Amino acid sequence: MNTKFTGERRPVIRMNAAMKWGATIVGLFLIIAVFAPLLAPYDPYKMGTPYIKPCAEHWLGTNDVGQDLLSEMIYGTRVSLFIGVFTSIIVTVISAVVALVSGYYRGPADKVLTALTNVAMALPGIALTVLLVAYLNPGKLSVIISISVTAWTGTARILRSRVIQLCEMPFIKIEKSIGMNDFVIMVKHIIPNLRDIILSRAALSVSSAMMTEAGLSFLGLGDYGEKSWGSILHYAFYQNGVIRGYYWWYLPPILCTSLAVLGFMLLGYYGAQKWS
Amino acid sequence: MLLQTDKLTKKYTGSHGLTAVSEACISLDSGETVGLFGESGSGKSTLGQMIAGLLKPTSGSIYLDGKEIRMPYRGSCRRQIQILFQHPETSFNPALTLIKNMTEPYSIYSLPCSYESLLNDLSNYGLYEEHLYRTPSQLSGGELQRAALARILTIEPKVIVLDEPTSMLDVITQAQIMNLLKEYQDKHGTAYILISHNRVLCERTCDRIYNVEKGIFTEEKSLSV
Amino acid sequence: MLELNHVSVEFMSDNNVLAVDDVSLRLLDGSRTAIIGETGSGKSVLLLAILRLLPPNAVVSGSIAADGEDLLAADSKRMQQIRGGIISYIPQGGGASLNPLLKVGFQVGEPLIEHRKYTKRQAFEASIPLLRRFNLSHEEELAYSYPHTFSGGMRQRAMVAMGIAAGPKIVLADEPTKGLDEKRVRMVADALDLIEDETLLCVTHDINFAKSVGRDICVMYAAQQVEFGDSKEVIGHPLHPYTRNMMAAMPENGMRYQESGFAPSHDSYTDEAGGCRYLNRCREHMERCAVTPPLFDINGHKVRCWKYASSN
Numbered sequence: 001m002n003t004k005f006t007g008e009r010r011p012v013i014r015m016n017a018a019m020k021w022g023a024t025i026v027g028l029f030l031i032i033a034v035f036a037p038l039l040a041p042y043d044p045y046k047m048g049t050p051y052i053k054p055c056a057e058h059w060l061g062t063n064d065v066g067q068d069l070l071s072e073m074i075y076g077t078r079v080s081l082f083i084g085v086f087t088s089i090i091v092t093v094i095s096a097v098v099a100l101v102s103g104y105y106r107g108p109a110d111k112v113l114t115a116l117t118n119v120a121m122a123l124p125g126i127a128l129t130v131l132l133v134a135y136l137n138p139g140k141l142s143v144i145i146s147i148s149v150t151a152w153t154g155t156a157r158i159l160r161s162r163v164i165q166l167c168e169m170p171f172i173k174i175e176k177s178i179g180m181n182d183f184v185i186m187v188k189h190i191i192p193n194l195r196d197i198i199l200s201r202a203a204l205s206v207s208s209a210m211m212t213e214a215g216l217s218f219l220g221l222g223d224y225g226e227k228s229w230g231s232i233l234h235y236a237f238y239q240n241g242v243i244r245g246y247y248w249w250y251l252p253p254i255l256c257t258s259l260a261v262l263g264f265m266l267l268g269y270y271g272a273q274k275w276s
Numbered sequence: 277m278l279l280q281t282d283k284l285t286k287k288y289t290g291s292h293g294l295t296a297v298s299e300a301c302i303s304l305d306s307g308e309t310v311g312l313f314g315e316s317g318s319g320k321s322t323l324g325q326m327i328a329g330l331l332k333p334t335s336g337s338i339y340l341d342g343k344e345i346r347m348p349y350r351g352s353c354r355r356q357i358q359i360l361f362q363h364p365e366t367s368f369n370p371a372l373t374l375i376k377n378m379t380e381p382y383s384i385y386s387l388p389c390s391y392e393s394l395l396n397d398l399s400n401y402g403l404y405e406e407h408l409y410r411t412p413s414q415l416s417g418g419e420l421q422r423a424a425l426a427r428i429l430t431i432e433p434k435v436i437v438l439d440e441p442t443s444m445l446d447v448i449t450q451a452q453i454m455n456l457l458k459e460y461q462d463k464h465g466t467a468y469i470l471i472s473h474n475r476v477l478c479e480r481t482c483d484r485i486y487n488v489e490k491g492i493f494t495e496e497k498s499l500s501v
Numbered sequence: 502m503l504e505l506n507h508v509s510v511e512f513m514s515d516n517n518v519l520a521v522d523d524v525s526l527r528l529l530d531g532s533r534t535a536i537i538g539e540t541g542s543g544k545s546v547l548l549l550a551i552l553r554l555l556p557p558n559a560v561v562s563g564s565i566a567a568d569g570e571d572l573l574a575a576d577s578k579r580m581q582q583i584r585g586g587i588i589s590y591i592p593q594g595g596g597a598s599l600n601p602l603l604k605v606g607f608q609v610g611e612p613l614i615e616h617r618k619y620t621k622r623q624a625f626e627a628s629i630p631l632l633r634r635f636n637l638s639h640e641e642e643l644a645y646s647y648p649h650t651f652s653g654g655m656r657q658r659a660m661v662a663m664g665i666a667a668g669p670k671i672v673l674a675d676e677p678t679k680g681l682d683e684k685r686v687r688m689v690a691d692a693l694d695l696i697e698d699e700t701l702l703c704v705t706h707d708i709n710f711a712k713s714v715g716r717d718i719c720v721m722y723a724a725q726q727v728e729f730g731d732s733k734e735v736i737g738h739p740l741h742p743y744t745r746n747m748m749a750a751m752p753e754n755g756m757r758y759q760e761s762g763f764a765p766s767h768d769s770y771t772d773e774a775g776g777c778r779y780l781n782r783c784r785e786h787m788e789r790c791a792v793t794p795p796l797f798d799i800n801g802h803k804v805r806c807w808k809y810a811s812s813n
Contacts, residue, residue, distance in 0.1 A: 170361035174361070175369075177358055444680075447747055473682035473683055480755070480756065
């Protein structure tokens with residue numbers, strides 16, 4: 001079937017309906033995170049009258065030490081997004097490097113890296129993450145590292161098979177035969193053809209990292225001083241807010257986490273086209 | 277003798293233990309076209325890829341200009357042996373436009389290149405400015421194979437392995453490419469190894485033919501040209 | 502009998518593409534016709550149009566009738582009965598269209614379950630003589646095996662067997678030898694020879710295969726029919742400059758051809774450009790060629806070229 005050639009390049013990223021929704025949600029959270037100081041009505045650390053129900057002065061009420069929940073939630077967006085996105089970046093980079101070296105060179109390098117991947121995959125992720133976070137100095141970086149340590153394996157495996165497929169294709173063989181060096185082949189010829197998978201998996205990694213972070217913070221293992229949605233929920237639970245029915249305290253973190261995770265998962269539908 | 281193989285063998289290990297190429301001894305002189313004729317799966321592509329330095333032989337040797345060459349090919353040896361494949365659509369990076377693919381040989385070997393000289397060179401292959409900014413999916417099989425050929429000829433190799441270069445193309449494009457190859461060979465004395473399952477094509481274009489069956493290469497005696 | 506009258510197929514999208522332009526064919530019962538052309542000439546699209554298997558954005562105009570029944574007007578239930586039952590389709594070479602997870606005997610017999618209401622058991626048993634008919638020896642064993650144990654040529658013959666299993670009247674073969682080597686091409690040609698009673702319409706880019714399989718040849722270029730006639734005539738004495746170049750370009754004929762420059766990119770074929778589509782490659786063009794020539798008939802040998810206008 002022929003198509004008319006206009007010399008136009010195809011658009012860089014095609015958005016389908018799912019992605020548009022995902023982008024809207026994520027975009028909203030990003031704006032909130034960036035403009036947090038402007039949007040939050042109060043300083044989230046300022047203490048005041050505790051357990052106030054939602055009212056005109058405090059749209060979401062206050063927590064057990066009187067901090068305005070709306071401000072907490074707004075600032076919490078920053079922490080949750082930051083940890084989610086950064087973990088995803090690190091995970092994507094690690095898995096891409098492992099997949100490239102493993103899939104391109106094969107041989108002993110591949111055997112070693114595959115063994116490493118299998119071991120890392122077999123380790124119980126949550127348990128290891130909890131251990132690491134407890135062991136390392138508390139802080140955002142520790143959380144990011146602990147999650148990254150086991151989260152890279154899934155993407156690495158998927159990318160590795162795609163790299164192997166690509167290396168079997170004539171154009172890579174021709175690149176080798178015309179004398180192009182390995183590094184350039186990997187960066188110029190292999191990575192662009194992995195773009196779709198990488199972007200899709202990266203979006204899903206953010207979701208996954210955000211959920212893990214929420215879980216860790218809920219358990220009290222997250223970044224101690226910072227406000228994150230998970231830590232808000234932590235206090236809500238451990239200060240008996242749930243039993244006492246202070247819905248304005250425990251619902252917002254749950255809803256926001258779910259919504260943000262959904263947003264990134266929708267973005268992960270990159271490449272899925274509606275059959276027209 | 278420009279290129280020679282001495283008992284070149286490729287065996288695959290595993291439960292099937294397949295011997296794809298068995299002690300192949302073929303030779304090739306400058307300006308010569310040698311054909312490897314056989315059915316699919318007979319081992320001709322495997323030998324072609326070993327000669328092109330893309331597949332490591334299990335045993336045996338390859339000699340270029342009398343000197344033994346081993347994988348990985350480097351430097352001038354890498355430059356002198358090139359390969360063209362059967363499927364032109366996958367012979368280029370699908371994510372890049374043609375011009376980004378075509379300028380590579382110039383940068384690798386530091387050959388002088390200007391936009392005008394590139395266009396001039398490509399016009400010999402029926403490729404023009406409009407083709408350069410398209411991606412492989414927007415070009416036809418014939419155009420892509422001609423571009424692949426143009427790219428390889430930029431670095432002036434001494435030996436080109438042609439792995440069924442025209443079996444996916446229509447008969448007129450096939451004739452065009454074979455004629456382009458012939459012209460280039462007459463001018464530069466390049467040697468070709470033509471891998472094909474088309475008997476008539478081999479007979480019309482090759483000086484000598486090796487029959488390939490189940491990995492065994494036998495030279496045909498007296499080919500009537 | 503299969504009759505196509507002024508059939509055109511246009512794909513609607515941002516840039517409309519005319520994939521088939523005004524093709525008319527009359528295939529009598531038992532006739533064997535081969536359509537030859539380059540990639541992009543529209544030949545495969547034509548076959549899919551007959552079976553109404555084109556994507557939703559394809560608009561088919563003209564008329565397609567099988568034994569008087571208008572295929573373009575048939576509803577989807579009727580088309581389901583027709584596909585495989587009355588008109589069957591053999592897809593491209595290599596037999597890659599076989600389901601790797603099902604036994605070959607089951608797949609070959611499947612049309613019988615669908616169209617002749619056989620039971621699974623009966624269909625499976627019926628597949629055995631079919632496989633034997635196409636020279637697949639040890640047919641009992643083969644029926645119980647899976648496609649991956651078959652070689653490419655064997656798979657393609659199994660596809661042919663599957664194509665005629667339910668006894669269709671018309672068989673459409675879409676490039677059945679693509680990617681196959683000479684020996685396998687001959688096997689497929691032999692297999693198709695065994696289909697004697699049915700009407701055969703075979704699309705191919707392989708001229709030798711077309712000669713052995715078709716009694717008539719239709720040449721397509723740029724979505725149009727440019728030549729039609731008895732296969733010996735078309736191959737031996739081609740009329741249209743494109744056909745002549747095709748024959749001259751064959752290795753058997755010395756790979757000579759007379760064209761000015763290379764084939765242009767396959768751009769969208771719309772009548773805005775007008776004129777003969779072969780114009781910029783043809784060395785024999787005249788002033789008249791600025792207008793699209795009609796299909797001239799010279800004693801049954803049809804050709805779309807102004808050079809033959811006087812002999813009309």
